[in-house]
Amino acid sequence: MPQNPFRSELVTRASYPNRTAEQYFEALAPKLRDSFTPEQTEAIYALLQAAIPKPSPKLVDLRFAVDLVLARFYVVLFVGQDRRQQKRSYVPSSVSRVGNALAAVLLLLGLNLLISLFVLLSVYLIKSAAGIDLFPDAHLGDQMQRLS
Numbered sequence: 001m002p003q004n005p006f007r008s009e010l011v012t013r014a015s016y017p018n019r020t021a022e023q024y025f026e027a028l029a030p031k032l033r034d035s036f037t038p039e040q041t042e043a044i045y046a047l048l049q050a051a052i053p054k055p056s057p058k059l060v061d062l063r064f065a066v067d068l069v070l071a072r073f074y075v076v077l078f079v080g081q082d083r084r085q086q087k088r089s090y091v092p093s094s095v096s097r098v099g100n101a102l103a104a105v106l107l108l109l110g111l112n113l114l115i116s117l118f119v120l121l122s123v124y125l126i127k128s129a130a131g132i133d134l135f136p137d138a139h140l141g142d143q144m145q146r147l148s
Contacts, residue, residue, distance in 0.1 A: 021048035056083050 025033065025044060036044065060079035065072055092100075127134070 019052070021045050021052065024048050056080055 022045075025041075025048065058078050058080035060077060062077040063074070065074045124140075133139075
């Protein structure tokens with residue numbers, strides 16, 4: 001069985017995105033690494049640098065994990081400029097286009113309602129803390145007691 005030409009080293013999740021071509025080249029066994037000519041070394045560096053993905057800047061980079069009783073899920077939301085190849089390998093059907101548009105509209109409406117609710121609740125709490133009465137004898141707590 002041939003011997004592994006790479007040295008085993010611990011690669012953590014935190015260090016993986018920050019790896020460079022030099023680190024990958026240094027992971028080769030010294031005997032194998034020293035056998036390359038300078039031209040081969042430069043070609044390997046160029047190949048490694050081209051192969052390592054470069055992150056693009058994002059306007060929103062939201063990542064968090066949700067721990068449930070039986071499982072753990074993660075949520076990732078990126079918003080940024082689309083730098084991928086613009087041509088699709090397939091033409092989306094009209095049903096897909098309508099579904100995507102509907103999903104986008106529902107997502108924006110839900111986000112708008114959530115933000116509006118948060119703003120209105122914040123304004124109400126600030127008004128209540130400041131002791132401002134817009135409608136005398138018409139507090140939310142009084143109305144809730146009257147309904148029950």
